[in-house]
Amino acid sequence: MSITELEFDANQADSAQQRGEGSPVQGRTQWQLTWMRLRADKVSMIALAVIVIMVVLAIAAPAIAALTHHPVDAAYVITGENEDGNPVGPGTNGFLLGTDSTGRDLLVRIVYGARISLFVGIVTTLIATVLGVTVGLIAGYFGGIIDTVLARFTDAVLAFPYIVLALALAAVFGPSLTIILVMITFFSWAGIARIVRGQTLSIKEKEYIEAARSLGAGPFRIMFFDILPNLLAPVLVVATLYIPNAVVFESTLSYLGLGIQAPTPSWGNMLSDAQDFYQVAWWYLVFPALALLITTLAFNLLGDGIRDAMDPRTERLIAARRLRRRMRRSTIKRENKAVLEGLTAGGGKAETGKKG
Amino acid sequence: MALVGYLIRRLLTGIIVVWLVATITFFLFFARPVYTVARQVAGHAATPQIIQEAINNLGLNKPIMTQYWHFLNELVHGNLGYSYYTGESVDTILKQDLPPTISLVIGGTILWLIVGLAVGIISATRARSVFDRVTSIGVLIGLSMPAFVIGELLIGYVFQPLYSHGFHFINTGYAGITSGLSPFFGHMILPWITLATIQAAIYTRLSRGQLLETLGEDYIRTARSKGLSERRVVFRHGVRAALTPVLSQLGVDMGQLLGGVVVVETVFGLGGIGQVSVEAVDQDNLPVILGFVIISAIFVVIANIVVDLLYAALDPRVRIV
Numbered sequence: 154m155s156i157t158e159l160e161f162d163a164n165q166a167d168s169a170q171q172r173g174e175g176s177p178v179q180g181r182t183q184w185q186l187t188w189m190r191l192r193a194d195k196v197s198m199i200a201l202a203v204i205v206i207m208v209v210l211a212i213a214a215p216a217i218a219a220l221t222h223h224p225v226d227a228a229y230v231i232t233g234e235n236e237d238g239n240p241v242g243p244g245t246n247g248f249l250l251g252t253d254s255t256g257r258d259l260l261v262r263i264v265y266g267a268r269i270s271l272f273v274g275i276v277t278t279l280i281a282t283v284l285g286v287t288v289g290l291i292a293g294y295f296g297g298i299i300d301t302v303l304a305r306f307t308d309a310v311l312a313f314p315y316i317v318l319a320l321a322l323a324a325v326f327g328p329s330l331t332i333i334l335v336m337i338t339f340f341s342w343a344g345i346a347r348i349v350r351g352q353t354l355s356i357k358e359k360e361y362i363e364a365a366r367s368l369g370a371g372p373f374r375i376m377f378f379d380i381l382p383n384l385l386a387p388v389l390v391v392a393t394l395y396i397p398n399a400v401v402f403e404s405t406l407s408y409l410g411l412g413i414q415a416p417t418p419s420w421g422n423m424l425s426d427a428q429d430f431y432q433v434a435w436w437y438l439v440f441p442a443l444a445l446l447i448t449t450l451a452f453n454l455l456g457d458g459i460r461d462a463m464d465p466r467t468e469r470l471i472a473a474r475r476l477r478r479r480m481r482r483s484t485i486k487r488e489n490k491a492v493l494e495g496l497t498a499g500g501g502k503a504e505t506g507k508k509g
Numbered sequence: 510m511a512l513v514g515y516l517i518r519r520l521l522t523g524i525i526v527v528w529l530v531a532t533i534t535f536f537l538f539f540a541r542p543v544y545t546v547a548r549q550v551a552g553h554a555a556t557p558q559i560i561q562e563a564i565n566n567l568g569l570n571k572p573i574m575t576q577y578w579h580f581l582n583e584l585v586h587g588n589l590g591y592s593y594y595t596g597e598s599v600d601t602i603l604k605q606d607l608p609p610t611i612s613l614v615i616g617g618t619i620l621w622l623i624v625g626l627a628v629g630i631i632s633a634t635r636a637r638s639v640f641d642r643v644t645s646i647g648v649l650i651g652l653s654m655p656a657f658v659i660g661e662l663l664i665g666y667v668f669q670p671l672y673s674h675g676f677h678f679i680n681t682g683y684a685g686i687t688s689g690l691s692p693f694f695g696h697m698i699l700p701w702i703t704l705a706t707i708q709a710a711i712y713t714r715l716s717r718g719q720l721l722e723t724l725g726e727d728y729i730r731t732a733r734s735k736g737l738s739e740r741r742v743v744f745r746h747g748v749r750a751a752l753t754p755v756l757s758q759l760g761v762d763m764g765q766l767l768g769g770v771v772v773v774e775t776v777f778g779l780g781g782i783g784q785v786s787v788e789a790v791d792q793d794n795l796p797v798i799l800g801f802v803i804i805s806a807i808f809v810v811i812a813n814i815v816v817d818l819l820y821a822a823l824d825p826r827v828r829i830v
Contacts (some may be wrong), residue, residue: 172802181768223647269814309526309529311761311764315764315765316767316768316771316772318533318534318802320771320786320787320790320798320801320802321534321537321538321790321798321802322537323790323791324538324789324795324798325537325538325795397652397653401653401654401655404657404658405655405657405768405772408655408772409772409775410692410787410791411770411786411787411790421655424657424658424661425657427661427662428664428665428776431661431664431665431666431669432669435665438661438662438665440776442658442661442662445654445655445658446650446653446654449652449653449654450649450650453649453653454649455650457649479558
């Protein structure tokens with residue numbers, strides 16, 4: 154099924170809707186339309202709910218620690234470890250998800266880990282977006298030597314083996330949260346800058362920009378008030394997809410021992426500790442891994458959902474799907490099909506060429 | 510002739526990139542007090558005299574620019590310096606640790622491209638089928654999982670159970686290809702899978718999207734209406750055009766691939782140059798870190814030149830000169 158065919162179906166769907174219901178035409182902004190389409194997408198809504206729950210859990214981490222009476226760094230040598238000194242399993246002695254290698258409550262440590270992951274993911278993406286948009290706009294709008302220098306620099310950052318510089322930076326300044334934020338931001342803005350630059354190059358040739366210029370608008374005004382609003386959609390999509398990348402990056406650095414250092418819990422350093430215990434304590438490896446996977450998966454699904462919702466083709470795809478479902482149910486369809494078959498019976502061979 | 514000129518120009522810019530990367534790393538290192546470095550090298554129990562001696566021995570007492578010129582001069586002559594701890598030549602260290610890394614990169618890349626492209630093409634030609642739906646879920650999970658988590662899970666739930674039940678083919682650590690083909694594959698199979706899973710996910714998604722879009726183009730309809738077989742339409746007309754953006758992504762991803770290599774080597778204890786440099790970071794062993802950074806930069810530069818040449822070969826509209 155090609156896109157053109159779907160569009161054809163969708164056009165039929167549009168006209169069918171107009172004939173059938175005759176609903177009055179309503180003016181909606183792009184954001185209203187996007188939100189409407191996103192609301193209709195169950196997967197995106199579930200992903201959004203998961204993200205909200207994760208954020209709430211992260212914010213409420215001290216409350217959860219208080220509820221379980223297990224402070225985040227408290228090691229329960231007696232109740233939290235079995236006779237061999239190994240972690241105890243989920244549900245034992247009041248530890249809902251079990252304990253870690255030193256008898257600390259795994260649940261409490263996972264929700265504290267969520268704070269780090271979400272903080273790093275969201276903050277780096279925000280800074281990287283602002284930086285990337287600014288660089289992309291300036292490079293695309295001014296062009297010339299400024300563009301050449303900025304674009305080459307962007308390409309260099311994109312092609313740079315980032316983990317290598319991360320290694321060097323961690324070696325120089327010692328691992329810390331600030332260094333992680335700086336490193337992830339430094340490697341994230343370039344992708345956004347490249348997209349924004351490309352879009353700016355085409356938008357700045359439009360008539361309305363010329364109109365703005367002839368009215369005396371300065372470059373700053375044109376860039377940020379006339380061009381930027383038209384770029385927000387692609388930037389939003391890319392930014393949503395950068396958050397899970399940043400979360401993965403942080404956990405990888407912490408896993409390698411270059412990120413968040415013990416005893417501060419991070420999903421990365423928990424997983425690093427857990428690797429010596431997977432034979433005696435599966436929960437120690439599985440639960441932090443699940444927390445990480447669920448979070449990144451939710452952001453990825455939401456990002457995909459937003460991208461689909463921004464795409465005007467999606468509306469028609471949904472309409473086409475709805476129409477086809479309706480047609481499958483209705484009896485008129487069957488009659489129509491009989492008529493169609495009667496019509497095409499003679500020229501059946503000509504139809505087979507359009508397969509696929 | 511034009512090709513030779515192009516290659517020379519690319520190599521020259523490549524050398525500038527490598528020099529930039531090496532210089533940045535070199536000067537970053539000196540943001541850290543020399544004394545701290547020397548104290549770690551000399552050991553915890555070192556007296557101030559011993560530390561001062563270590564500084565002198567390592568040449569850290571000379572002015573930074575002198576050290577930098579010395580470093581550059583040695584680099585031009587192919588000498589990456591000597592380890593702070595063992596005094597061993599970094600050239601030797603990297604050379605002896607290169608085989609696991611090369612095995613990992615080559616095997617992983619082959620597996621990743623085959624899986625990524627094949628799954629992408631099948632999904633695109635059978636859009637909305639059960640196969641397509643199942644793989645797109647798989648792709649999302651692959652995109653969301655850090656490499657080390659996949660590696661850990663493979664060790665914990667594939668290698669360990671098999672090993673404890675007397676199945677010793679799959680193993681961790683590294684066995685060179687000289688120790689026989691069977692142990693080599695047994696040791697490399699899990700690292701390859703880990704490296705390939707992460708990268709393949711991106712390429713499956715990219716090739717599927719590109720091919721779907723291409724197959725909707727008018728010229729594909731023309732090809733079909735000419736009466737070409739479906740296979741010819743998809744592979745000769747569709748895939749070839751859809752592959753070019755995938756290829757340019759490949760150039761960008763070379764840096765990311767090296768990141769994956771560092772992680773996979775550490776998880777499986779392969780002991781390649783990635784793992785060695787993570788250890789070097791822990792020990793402030795500048796010459797080894799610099800060596801790895803330079804090798805990585807050279808790899809990325811060369812890989813990008815190769816990708817651009819392939820790009821021009823695949824897309825006749827692109828002229829490289």
